[in-house]
Structures are given as structure tokens and as C-alpha cells.
Amino acid sequence: MDKDVKILVVDDEERIRRLIRMYLEREEYTIDEAENGEEALIKAIDVNYDCILLDLMLPGMDGIEVCQKIREHKSTPIIMITAKGEETNRVHGFEVGADDYVVKPFSPREVVYRVKAILRRSSTTAFLNLDQTANDVLVFANLTIDHDAHRVTADGTDVSLTPKEYELLHYLALSPNKVFSREQLLKDVWNYEFFGDLRTVDTHIKRLREKLNKVSPQAANMIATVWGVGYKFEVPAE
Structure with a gap:
């Protein structure tokens, strides 16, 4: 996998961002973070990320709205992070353009698996x-x-x-x-x-x-x- 892969991790919980970051950096990916929807949207539009991990429940602008606004500008692959009881919102996430989801509590290895799958299928040669x-x-x-x-x-x-x-x-x-x-x-x-x-x-x-x-x-x-x-x-x- 190319070492210059850049991923944005969006979650309002610092410990979750740190955990995801630790596992993805082991794969030699470059990780950026955002703790709210407004910050995530600015970064997602300004930077060409290879993948965005986006928490559904964010203060202010939630993940659904962030995803919808990103899709107005870019087709960056988006993996939604949701809690167990948010099935309806998860489907809504797909409707506004999310490509995948992981459910909290999640295994960090599953997150890595999802990211690798997204990166494989977004490559025009793979x-x-x-x-x-x-x-x-x-x-x-x-x-x-x-x-x-x-x-x-x-x-x-x-x-x-x-x-x-x-x-x-x-x-x-x-x-x-x-x-x-x-x-x-x-x-x-x-x-x-x-x-x-x-x-x-x-x-x-x-x-x-x-x-x-x-x-x-x-x-x-x-x-x-x-x-x-x-x-x-x-x-x-x-």
C-alpha cells in the first residue's frame, strides 16, 4: 500500500480518535483529525483525502449533514461510524453518500479492514x-x-x-x-x-x-x- 495515503478521522471523543489513529499509523497511513462537523467539512473540502472516517453523532453539524455537504463537492470514500441503535440513521447515511459503516463498539482491526477494502476498491487499477x-x-x-x-x-x-x-x-x-x-x-x-x-x-x-x-x-x-x-x-x- 502506498505510504502517502491520507485519512481524516472525525470523532468528538479524543480517545476514539487516538485509538483509530494508532492502528492506522501502523499501516503507515498519514492521519488528520477533526473533533466536530464544521472542522471536518473544512478539512474534507480543502484536502484530498483517500478516505474519511466520520462519526455519525457529532456536536453541531452531525455526520449525516457533513457527508451530504462533502458529496456536493467530492466523491472521497466515507466510512460512517455509528452506535448500535442507529440503524435508521445508518441507512440514511448510505442515502446521502456514505460508502460503508462500522458500529461502536468496534474492533480497531475491523476499522483497518474496512479502510483497506475502501482503498482497494477506490483504486482504478484494483x-x-x-x-x-x-x-x-x-x-x-x-x-x-x-x-x-x-x-x-x-x-x-x-x-x-x-x-x-x-x-x-x-x-x-x-x-x-x-x-x-x-x-x-x-x-x-x-x-x-x-x-x-x-x-x-x-x-x-x-x-x-x-x-x-x-x-x-x-x-x-x-x-x-x-x-x-x-x-x-x-x-x-x-
Whole structure:
């Protein structure tokens, strides 16, 4: 892993920031800290971080609002830190653009695992470690995915996606008409073997469809739900 990886840790509890910092610095990452939402937002916009660990419950501006405002400017991967009883807020976090979450009380090793998974999948060269040299550009009737540029166009118009939304779309499009279960998508796209919430997949599919639908309803309809099973990228017959 590159030694110049820069991570922002946001939590109002100094002991939690110190604990996370200690474990991440062992991986030779550079760590910045913020103790409230306002400070976190300024740093997140001013500095190009590789990942942001963001506590949900912050004094003043909470993690949901910080995440929402960051997403207006940047697609930096965000891992939300939540308490056990905050399930609804956790889902809301995904809706405003969080990529992942850890639940307090957490194992510091789990945090390291999550960060490494985020860094792997946000790298343009590490996507699933698949040999896709012949599939750098995927072209369909209403949708084009340029993997080298990480660019998606629907009916000729660019579609702005977060890194995770892009990966999910690209993964499905690599295997047209193949049905994937939520568990399989968590494992292959999120790199989860034993962590994760199946609603993570549903929320990202929903946001992906909404963004495509604003530009091309036909492109959005290519992401099909297979009830009781999962999802597939459906290519209409010629």
C-alpha cells in the first residue's frame, strides 16, 4: 500500500480518535483529525483525502449533514461510524453518500479492514483484480461505461456517480443478463466475506437507478430486480 495515503478521522471523543489513529499509523497511513462537523467539512473540502472516517453523532453539524455537504463537492470514500441503535440513521447515511459503516463498539482491526477494502476498491487499477483488458469500454444502446476514465454516459450525457455506485454498475454490466444475489454483490463489489448489511446493496441500487433515470429512463431500466434473488443488468433483445 502506498505510504502517502491520507485519512481524516472525525470523532468528538479524543480517545476514539487516538485509538483509530494508532492502528492506522501502523499501516503507515498519514492521519488528520477533526473533533466536530464544521472542522471536518473544512478539512474534507480543502484536502484530498483517500478516505474519511466520520462519526455519525457529532456536536453541531452531525455526520449525516457533513457527508451530504462533502458529496456536493467530492466523491472521497466515507466510512460512517455509528452506535448500535442507529440503524435508521445508518441507512440514511448510505442515502446521502456514505460508502460503508462500522458500529461502536468496534474492533480497531475491523476499522483497518474496512479502510483497506475502501482503498482497494477506490483504486482504478484494483477493481476486482479481474482481467478485463478487452472490456475497458462497455457500450450498450443507451449507456456507455469507460472503465479507464471511470466515466459513465447515458444517451450521450455524463452521469456523476460515487466510486461505489460506479463499481456496482460496472460489475453488473460486465455480465449482462446474469443474476447476482445481494450476498454475492456484497462479497465481490464490497469485498465483504462476513461483514455487511444486505440493505447496503438495495440502497446503492436505488441511488444508481435514480441518477440514471434523470438522464435516461432506458438506461435506468437496465438495472433489473429479480424478486427473491437479487439484481441483474438487463440488455434488451435487438
